[in-house]
Amino acid sequence: MTDTVRGDAPxxxxxxxxxxxxxxxxxxxxxxxxxxxxxxxxxxLALLGLFCAALIMILAHGPGVWGxxxxxxxxxxxxxxxxxxxxxxxxxxxxxxxxxxxxxxxxALNRFAETMTLLAAACAAIYPIIHLGRPWYFYWNxxxxxxxLLWPQFRSPLVWDAMALVVYLTLSLLFWYVGMIPDLATxxxxxxxxxxxxxxxxxxxxxRGDAVHWKRWEQAYxxxxxxxxxxxxxxxxxxxxxxxxxxxxxxxxxxxxPFFVFGAMFxxxxxxxxxxxxxxxxxxxxxxxxxxxxNALGLLVLGTGLATSYGYVTEIFTTWYGxxxxxxxxxxxxxxxxxxxxxxxxxxxxxxxxxxxWSPRIRRSPAALFAISFVVAVGMWFERFMxxxxxxxxxFLPSSAHFYAPSFWEISTFLGTIxxxxxxxxxxxxxxxxxxxxxLRPLTMPDRADLGQAHAARGEAP
Amino acid sequence: MKDFMxxxxxxxxxxxxxxxxxxxxYDEVEAYTPFPVExxxxxxxxxxxxxxxxxxxxxxxxxVGFFAMEVYATVFSYRENFGGRPPLSWPFxxxxxxxxxxxxxxxxxxxxxxxxxxxxxLHHPVFGVEGFERATQDRFFLRVQTKEGAExxxxxxxxxxxxxxxxxx
Numbered sequence: 001m002t003d004t005v006r007g008d009a010p011x012x013x014x015x016x017x018x019x020x021x022x023x024x025x026x027x028x029x030x031x032x033x034x035x036x037x038x039x040x041x042x043x044x045l046a047l048l049g050l051f052c053a054a055l056i057m058i059l060a061h062g063p064g065v066w067g068x069x070x071x072x073x074x075x076x077x078x079x080x081x082x083x084x085x086x087x088x089x090x091x092x093x094x095x096x097x098x099x100x101x102x103x104x105x106x107x108a109l110n111r112f113a114e115t116m117t118l119l120a121a122a123c124a125a126i127y128p129i130i131h132l133g134r135p136w137y138f139y140w141n142x143x144x145x146x147x148x149l150l151w152p153q154f155r156s157p158l159v160w161d162a163m164a165l166v167v168y169l170t171l172s173l174l175f176w177y178v179g180m181i182p183d184l185a186t187x188x189x190x191x192x193x194x195x196x197x198x199x200x201x202x203x204x205x206x207x208r209g210d211a212v213h214w215k216r217w218e219q220a221y222x223x224x225x226x227x228x229x230x231x232x233x234x235x236x237x238x239x240x241x242x243x244x245x246x247x248x249x250x251x252x253x254x255x256x257x258p259f260f261v262f263g264a265m266f267x268x269x270x271x272x273x274x275x276x277x278x279x280x281x282x283x284x285x286x287x288x289x290x291x292x293x294x295n296a297l298g299l300l301v302l303g304t305g306l307a308t309s310y311g312y313v314t315e316i317f318t319t320w321y322g323x324x325x326x327x328x329x330x331x332x333x334x335x336x337x338x339x340x341x342x343x344x345x346x347x348x349x350x351x352x353x354x355x356x357x358w359s360p361r362i363r364r365s366p367a368a369l370f371a372i373s374f375v376v377a378v379g380m381w382f383e384r385f386m387x388x389x390x391x392x393x394x395x396f397l398p399s400s401a402h403f404y405a406p407s408f409w410e411i412s413t414f415l416g417t418i419x420x421x422x423x424x425x426x427x428x429x430x431x432x433x434x435x436x437x438x439x440l441r442p443l444t445m446p447d448r449a450d451l452g453q454a455h456a457a458r459g460e461a462p
Numbered sequence: 463m464k465d466f467m468x469x470x471x472x473x474x475x476x477x478x479x480x481x482x483x484x485x486x487x488y489d490e491v492e493a494y495t496p497f498p499v500e501x502x503x504x505x506x507x508x509x510x511x512x513x514x515x516x517x518x519x520x521x522x523x524x525x526v527g528f529f530a531m532e533v534y535a536t537v538f539s540y541r542e543n544f545g546g547r548p549p550l551s552w553p554f555x556x557x558x559x560x561x562x563x564x565x566x567x568x569x570x571x572x573x574x575x576x577x578x579x580x581x582x583x584l585h586h587p588v589f590g591v592e593g594f595e596r597a598t599q600d601r602f603f604l605r606v607q608t609k610e611g612a613e614x615x616x617x618x619x620x621x622x623x624x625x626x627x628x629x630x631x
Contacts (some may be wrong), residue, residue, distance in 0.1 A: 009575065011582070017496065017599065017600035018599065018600045021496075021599045021600060036576065050568075064541040082468070088566050114477055129601060136599065143531060143535065146589075149539070149540070150540065151535040151536070151540050152538065152554055153544070154532045154535065154536060154551075154554060154558060155544065155547060155551050155555075160557045160558045163558040163561050163562060164558070164560075164561045167561035167564055167565040168561070170568075171565060171567055171568050173570075174568055174572055178572065178575070182496075182497075182598065185598045186496070186598040186599060189595035189596075189597075189598045189599065190526060190595070190599065199585060202582070202584070205576075205581035205582040205583070205584075206581060206582050206583040206585070206586065207581075207583045207598070208494055208586060208588060208589070208594075208597060208598075209494040209495050209496060209597045209603075210492060210493070210494055210579075211493035211494070211495060211498075211502055211503060211508060212492075212508055212579075213579050214497075214498040214499075214503075215498070215508050215510045215511060215605065216513060216578055217498070217575070218498050219510070219511045219513045219514065220511075220513050220571050220572070220574075222566075223513060223517050223571050224568055224571060224572075227517075227564045227567055227568050230560075230563045230564060231561060234560050234561065234564075235555075235561070241557075263518070331522055349502075354541050376485060382568040438496060438497040438598075439497070441496060441497045441600075442473075442497050
């Protein structure tokens with residue numbers, strides 16, 4: 001097809017308006033590949049069950065069932081919170097930022113990227129509540145009239161993050177839903193049974209494709225996209241400030257906010273690539289998610305990965321240049337201490353593995369891109385582990401240093417959140433339009449010469 | 463008055479047809495398309511929406527309101543010396559006020575979108591037109607209300623549509 005992300009090359013394969021509608025709505029209405037879906041769903045439900053068990057344990061017995069303790073007060077809970085939120089951010093960026101930059105190739109990716117964002121943010125939101133010693137008081141972080149005449153501490157990054165996360169969840173939901181209304185109308189109009197037409201119809205709000213409504217939709221969607229991009233940058237900067245506003249060595253640096261934003265984009269683009277490749281393979285939609293998309297995603301992963309690597313180098317440089325004993329000690333601890341595996345895991349996965357993406361052949365190979373993206377997701381998890389556990393296990397006083405190891409329920413909760421994500425992602429894939437049909441339609445070129453083959457493949461007359 | 467729904471196959475056809483109807487003096491033409499067709503809103507005279515303004519107002523109300531609440535909380539209601547920080551630590555207060563500004567704007571835009579469009583409206587006369595379900599798939603429709611008479615129908619036929627159907631009231 002094409003070597004680079006050129007503007008003149010066709011964005012999607014040979015198809016037309018009806019073809020786009022058929023390819024996507026078929027998945028939601030006819031459920032192809034049900035057997036494979038059921039096997040995956042069974043696995044996801046198993047992890048979901050593990051999550052429920054872990055949730056009961058943590059709520060009934062408290063954070064003592066986890067391995068974190070003084071001095072490592074934050075462990076898997078915050079590692080996974082930051083990991084999930086980071087993944088979520090990229091979905092918003094792919095959908096909103098690329099829309100505002102008029103990158104039309106994003107139209108094949110935005111729907112499931114937005115879904116990924118919503119679910120990842122929801123999985124992240126679980127942790128700030130359950131990791132509290134008294135989780136039933138989680139709402140004390142929010143300003144509400146109370147009998148104690150107290151307010152939350154507005155100077156604290158924890159409160160900033162509480163506001164940002166609530167807003168991010170709400171905005172992601174709004175953006176996802178508003179973007180889906182016209183497609184829900186299509187499903188309403190093509191569903192085979194009256195019951196399904198009614199269900200889709202309720203959520204489609206009666207959309208009829210009126211040109212006046214389209215104008216309002218475009219303006220609303222673009223405005224929400226602009227708001228979402230601004231919010232994404234501020235949310236993950238805020239998460240970075242959870243660390244930088246504290247005085248811990250290895251955390252107290254102004255690098256954290258931009259470094260976290262780049263890291264979030266990096267891990268999130270990798271997960272979007274994994275989802276895109278999986279859906280492309282599972283539902284034979286190689287004409288909608290093309291090699292051009294894989295190439296673009298590979299370049300995004302490479303670019304943000306290089307930016308994140310620059311962050312690692314900067315950290316080392318500022319530590320050396322600053323000369324602070326404790327900062328230098330933490331850096332040495334990262335390189336050769338008891339948790340050095342996480343640091344070198346970061347170097348291997350986030351810095352070295354992505355260098356393969358310089359090659360266009362590797363970028364366009366679905367298997368290679370999937371493997372590298374998986375490695376990146378794991379590497380970003382290592383990075384959060386390195387950041388949190390190494391600093392906390394040995395910060396200032398030698399007498400306060402202590403080893404940390406995760407407990408069974410800590411690991412179970414993490415795997416459980418993956419189960420939550422997979423369960424709802426699979427439900428989305430089965431019942432909702434996985435791509436934005438109406439945004440893909442104008443990208444088709446109905447006069448293309450090779451369109452006849454596409455019709456023949458679907459068993460239709462040209 | 464007769465109510466017609468005219469069906470076309472491509473965006474170019476519907477724009478050309480809308481142009482002709484405008485020139486013939488039909489001001490209240492409605493269009494139904496499976497995606498937003500560029501240039502159609504100019505031909506039909508659909509202007510800009512007030513959603514930007516509602517977003518601005520919602521954002522200001524949200525952001526300024528939250529900031530004012532923070533100022534009240536820390537300067538008047540529960541005024542304490544926290545590590546020597548000034549009572550009006552306004553750079554800190556901007557940081558949580560920003561997301562509230564965003565969501566204020568977003569909710570105002572959503573409210574404007576839903577209210578102006580009249581959603582949810584699950585029943586509408588145009589849904590009764592045969593073949594209209596393709597308006598959300600691959601066909602483009604124009605709804606024209608004409609006076610009784612043959613010349614109106616001749617004009618519609620000259621637009622070269624795929625079909626002309628009546629709209630049930």
